[in-house]
Amino acid sequence: xRLRGLLRKEVLQILRDPSSIAIAFVLPLVLLLLxxxxxxxxxxxxxxxxxxxxxxxxxxxxxxxxxxxxxFQPRRMPDRRAAEEALLSGEVSAVVVLRNDFSRRFYEPRxxxxxxxxxxxDANTARLIAGYIEGAWQAWLGQVARDEGLALAAPxxxxxxxxxxxxxxxxxxxxPGLVAIIMTLIGAxxxxxxxxxxWERGTMEALLVTPVSTSELLLGxxxxxxxxxxxxxxxxxxxxxxxxxxxFRGSFLVLTGTSALFLLAALGMGLLISxxxxxxxxxxxxxxxxAFLPAFILSGFIFDIESMPRVVxxxxxxxxxxxxxxxxxxxxxxxxxxxxxxxxxxxxxLMAIFFLGMTRRNTRKRxx
Amino acid sequence: xxxxxxxxxxKELLAVWSDPRSRVVLIGPPIIQLLxxxxxxxxxxxxxxxxxxxxxxxxxARELEARFAGSPVFRTVEQLQRxxxxxxxxDSREAALVVHVGQTFSRDLRVAPPASVQVVVDGRNxxxxxxxxxYAGSIVRDFNRDWLRRHxxxxxxxxxxxxxxxNPNLQSRxxxxxxxxxxxxxxxxxxxxxxxxxxxxxxxxxxxLLVTPLRPIQILIGKSLAPLLIGVVEGTVIVVxxxxxxxxxxxxxxxxxxxxxxxxxxxxxxxxLMISSVVRTQQQAILGxxxxxxxxxxxxGFATPIANMSFAVQPITYLNPMRxxxxxxxxxxxxxxxxxxxxxxxxxxxxxxxxSLTAAGWxxxxxxT
Numbered sequence: 001x002r003l004r005g006l007l008r009k010e011v012l013q014i015l016r017d018p019s020s021i022a023i024a025f026v027l028p029l030v031l032l033l034l035x036x037x038x039x040x041x042x043x044x045x046x047x048x049x050x051x052x053x054x055x056x057x058x059x060x061x062x063x064x065x066x067x068x069x070x071x072f073q074p075r076r077m078p079d080r081r082a083a084e085e086a087l088l089s090g091e092v093s094a095v096v097v098l099r100n101d102f103s104r105r106f107y108e109p110r111x112x113x114x115x116x117x118x119x120x121x122d123a124n125t126a127r128l129i130a131g132y133i134e135g136a137w138q139a140w141l142g143q144v145a146r147d148e149g150l151a152l153a154a155p156x157x158x159x160x161x162x163x164x165x166x167x168x169x170x171x172x173x174x175x176p177g178l179v180a181i182i183m184t185l186i187g188a189x190x191x192x193x194x195x196x197x198x199w200e201r202g203t204m205e206a207l208l209v210t211p212v213s214t215s216e217l218l219l220g221x222x223x224x225x226x227x228x229x230x231x232x233x234x235x236x237x238x239x240x241x242x243x244x245x246x247x248f249r250g251s252f253l254v255l256t257g258t259s260a261l262f263l264l265a266a267l268g269m270g271l272l273i274s275x276x277x278x279x280x281x282x283x284x285x286x287x288x289x290x291a292f293l294p295a296f297i298l299s300g301f302i303f304d305i306e307s308m309p310r311v312v313x314x315x316x317x318x319x320x321x322x323x324x325x326x327x328x329x330x331x332x333x334x335x336x337x338x339x340x341x342x343x344x345x346x347x348x349x350l351m352a353i354f355f356l357g358m359t360r361r362n363t364r365k366r367x368x
Numbered sequence: 369x370x371x372x373x374x375x376x377x378x379k380e381l382l383a384v385w386s387d388p389r390s391r392v393v394l395i396g397p398p399i400i401q402l403l404x405x406x407x408x409x410x411x412x413x414x415x416x417x418x419x420x421x422x423x424x425x426x427x428x429a430r431e432l433e434a435r436f437a438g439s440p441v442f443r444t445v446e447q448l449q450r451x452x453x454x455x456x457x458x459d460s461r462e463a464a465l466v467v468h469v470g471q472t473f474s475r476d477l478r479v480a481p482p483a484s485v486q487v488v489v490d491g492r493n494x495x496x497x498x499x500x501x502x503y504a505g506s507i508v509r510d511f512n513r514d515w516l517r518r519h520x521x522x523x524x525x526x527x528x529x530x531x532x533x534x535n536p537n538l539q540s541r542x543x544x545x546x547x548x549x550x551x552x553x554x555x556x557x558x559x560x561x562x563x564x565x566x567x568x569x570x571x572x573x574x575x576x577l578l579v580t581p582l583r584p585i586q587i588l589i590g591k592s593l594a595p596l597l598i599g600v601v602e603g604t605v606i607v608v609x610x611x612x613x614x615x616x617x618x619x620x621x622x623x624x625x626x627x628x629x630x631x632x633x634x635x636x637x638x639x640x641l642m643i644s645s646v647v648r649t650q651q652q653a654i655l656g657x658x659x660x661x662x663x664x665x666x667x668x669g670f671a672t673p674i675a676n677m678s679f680a681v682q683p684i685t686y687l688n689p690m691r692x693x694x695x696x697x698x699x700x701x702x703x704x705x706x707x708x709x710x711x712x713x714x715x716x717x718x719x720x721x722x723x724s725l726t727a728a729g730w731x732x733x734x735x736x737t
Contacts, residue, residue: 023655031662038666040676041495062526087533089709090695093675106525113529120532121702123540124411124495125673130530131502134509141524154524155515156432157482158508160501163458165491173494189658193651279387284654285559288661289397297409302671304496306415306464312408326461329492339460 002212006220013194014224023190024228028182028236035178036244039302041170043128045073049083049092052076056103061147062114065140066096071132087119094118094129164333175246176328177301179236180262180321181292186232187266188273188291189284190225195274196283214363218356222267229263240332250331254341258331261348262324266291268355269320275362295321300329323347372582376590381597383567384560394560394598398552402606405548406614409671410540413499416441419463421448426474428515432485435507436467454488464490465500477515534702542617545610546701547670549603550632550693554664557599557633558657561640564591566653584733591644592637592725599633600626610701620700624710628696631717635689638724645731664690692717 014020050066052059066074075092077083083095097115105112116133118126141154165172198204207217237255240246269291277283297303298312299321305313316322323344330340385391422433437444445463448454457463468486476483487504489497516523535542568574577587607625610616643656667674667681668690674682685691692713699705699713 027659030659034663034666034681037678037681038663039672040678041498041672043673043676046675058525088703088705089712090699102526109522111523112526114526116528116530118530118532120535120538121698122543122673123532123535123538124499124543126532126535126538127411127499127502130532131498131505133530134502134505134528137526137528141526144525154509154512155477155481155483156508156512157484158501158505159484159486160504161486161488162491162494162497162501163488165494165497168491168494168498170494173492185658185662189655193654197649197651280650280654284563284650284657285397288555288559288658289401292662293401293405296671297405300493302495303409303411304413304493306417307410307413308408312404315404316408330461333492334459337459 003216003220006212006216007223010220010224014228020190020194020225020228023186024225024232025235027186028232029239031182031185032175032178032236032239032243035181036171036175036239039170039174039178041124041128041174041302042168043125043132044071046071046094046129046132047092048072048074048133049077049086049095050074051078051080051083051095051097052102053079053098053100054102058103058106059098061144062098062140065143066136069132069136069139072136084117087117090119092119093125094133096133171244172246172333173329174302175240175244176332177299177325179233179240180299180324180328181295181301182236183229183233183259183263183324184266184291184295184321186229187225187263188270188287190228191221191267191270192273192277192283192287192291193280194225195221195271196277196280199274199278200280208363214360218271218360218363221271222264222356225267226260226263229267230259233259233263246332248332249335250341251336254336255327255331258324258327258341258345258348261345261352262320262327264352265320265348265355268352268359271359272355272362275359294319298322299325301325317347318351320348320351323351372580373586373590373593376582376587377593377597380564380590380594383564384594384598394556394602398556398602398606399609401552402545402548402609403613406541406545406610409544411495411499412538412540413441413496413503415443416465416496416500417445417463418442418465418467419446419448419454419457420444420467420469421451421454422467422469423471424469424473428477428483429469429473432469432508432511433467435511436504439503439507441503458488458490461490461492464496465504467504541614542702543698545614545616546697547694549606549610549629549697550668550690551665551670552606553599553603553629553633554636554690555661556602557595557636558640558661559654560598561591561595561637562643562647562653562657563650564595565641565644566647566650569648570650585729588641588729588732591641592634595637595640596630596633599636600629603629603633616701618701619704620710621707624705624707625697625700628693628700628710628714628717631714631721632689632693632696635717635721635724638721638726638728641728642724642731645728645735664688667691669694686716687720689717689720692720 050063066072080097086092087095095117102112118129120126162168241248273286274283277286298316298319305316326344327341330337418436420433422429436442446457454466458466466488473483489500491497532538568577611618639660643653647653647656667685667688674685696710696713
């Protein structure tokens with residue numbers, strides 16, 4: 001009965017201040033659109049400078065095969081200097097140079113060198129571009145072998161098979177992770193701000209001296225925002241599948257259950273932040289710094305956790321988003337893999353219990 | 369004109385500084401983040417779990433396997449015994465890559481080349497998958513080159529000699545750490561600015577400020593200078609840590625960096641003041657700051673290149689001050705970007721800060737009357 005009163009108060013508060021509803025529904029919509037269309041790791045139409053010092057039949061076939069590639073936008077440049085300047089200014093991302101003696105050395109036993117310069121500032125993109133150039137080079141070699149009937153075939157060829165994402169679309173990998181980031185934002189930011197405001201205005205103390213128990217109080221805070229958060233979650237999943245064409249191969253039941261666990265952990269974290277800081281400025285900063293940025297960088301959403309230094313890998317274990325990202329990526333792309341989902345779900349459960357328990361302890365302490 | 373502004377700036381700095389909690393927020397998290405992100409935000413692969421399913425006992429198959437196992441990138445976790453094991457280790461993420469050498473590998477290689485080697489990659493992280501295929505390709509290429517040499521066969525008519533400029537070892541850290549200068553100064557400056565007026569409004573001290581002899585423009589300047597100072601100090605600390613701790617080379621002109629940083633921070637402060645003058649409460653201010661921060665970071669090229677974004681989104685990035693400052697800060701760090709190329713980024717930045725400060729000034733006065 002008392003709980004019902006509290007819930008009524010929270011719901012009324014949410015309805016009166018539209019900013020909470022905005023956080024729960026408009027934020028995921030806007031963020032998913034922004035991220036979904038804005039974040040991509042697939043380099044396409046890479047601007048490339050082609051310097052051919054002495055055009056011949058061999059260089060022409062080389063140029064033609066680069067022109068065919070979907071990955072490049074090759075541009076002829078008169079000399080190396082001009083190309084290097086374009087590389088410095090960022091006009092092109094790579095330079096391919098065929099020297100004077102290319103055609104002569106082409107028929108020598110050791111072969112002719114093709115010089116490639118990539119702009120290494122962005123190491124990841126540089127690596128991908130180097131890979132594309134290699135692909136185009138290999139395709140050209142095959143072409144030459146066929147045209148000239150030479151026994152040039154490579155002795156071993158690689159047959160890559162990319163499971164779960166055959167087209168290697170980065171969107172399929174990024175959008176599920178995004179859902180975790182957006183939910184972190186909603187969960188932590190929403191409660192952090194709302195409860196910090198009550199502390200700041202002193203209305204929290206007023207609530208604490210009423211006969212309402214701490215558990216009821218926290219439950220009253222938690223439930224309405226939990227419902228809001230699950231609504232935001234459903235919206236995100238529908239958009240991921242409907243708008244971004246990400247396949248969903250797992251079960252919705254498992255997804256709903258794990259989302260609920262994650263949301264409890266995120267809301268718990270938000271409550272804890274606000275209980276500890278009791279100040280909207282600090283709560284907001286902390287929510288951004290301990291919730292959003294780690295979810296972005298330390299969750300495996302975009303950067304591979306296995307490749308981080310050992311110490312940083314340990315730190316990632318306290319980031320709830322890490323477990324949720326693993327569950328989401330697997331549920332969307334691979335299916336119901338118990339060996340991935342179960343341990344991560346247990347970790348989420350433990351984190352939810354920890355955050356909510358800590359909040360409960362801290363809230364009670366204030367009264368003494 | 370200047371003395372009252374000076375006093376206001378002091379007051380602003382003290383307001384942030386005297387609250388121990390906001391002091392901690394300004395100092396602790398940025399440093400921790402710089403260190404953690406500097407180490408964590410990397411696309412470079414290390415210690416990748418690899419499993420082998422080798423059905424051929426021939427010497428060439430063994431050699432190819434040894435080349436994969438011996439690469440510093442990979443860590444062997446398992447030798448698989450049957451084909452169905454591939455699904456088990458990939459699904460459960462025990463291995464990110466399985467090298468499958470079929471029964472006929474050695475025979476194909478001897479009798480009817482080419483022999484094929486299958487590489488199964490976990491595509492849940494498509495970027496890692498692409499890079500792993502790249503690594504596998506270079507291992508196979510080296511194998512081919514040595515095999516041809518050993519068997520006295522002709523090498524391919526052309527070979528690639530790839531060099532990378534500005535970052536010869538292709539370390540992501542050199543790309544990410546300078547980016548953090550832009551990221552953290554943005555977060556701190558924006559939040560400080562957005563909250564400065566909102567807090568006073570909420571506490572009612574803003575009215576007191578208005579009845580002082582200070583003119584609105586003076587209040588505005590005072591409210592901008594304090595965050596600017598905080599941002600520049602914060603940025604300087606990060607640059608120093610980047611150079612001394614992370615050993616990222618700084619090849620450019622330091623003065624140009626500061627010109628860029630100040631223009632960038634002014635643009636951000638303009639946005640912060642706009643938020644500040646529109647909202648009524650601190651909560652709305654933080655929400656507003658957030659709604660600006662997140663898209664700014666995503667659409668800046670900080671984590672993923674702008675060139676990869678969809679064509680509908682790319683034009684929006686021209687409005688984003690972080691986009692220009694990232695080019696400046698990365699260019700000055702890694703490429704020693706000359707002044708004329710820096711200027712190409714500086715003028716749009718100057719335009720944006722002019723526009724955002726003007727808009728903030730207008731809103732500020734408009735909301736006061």
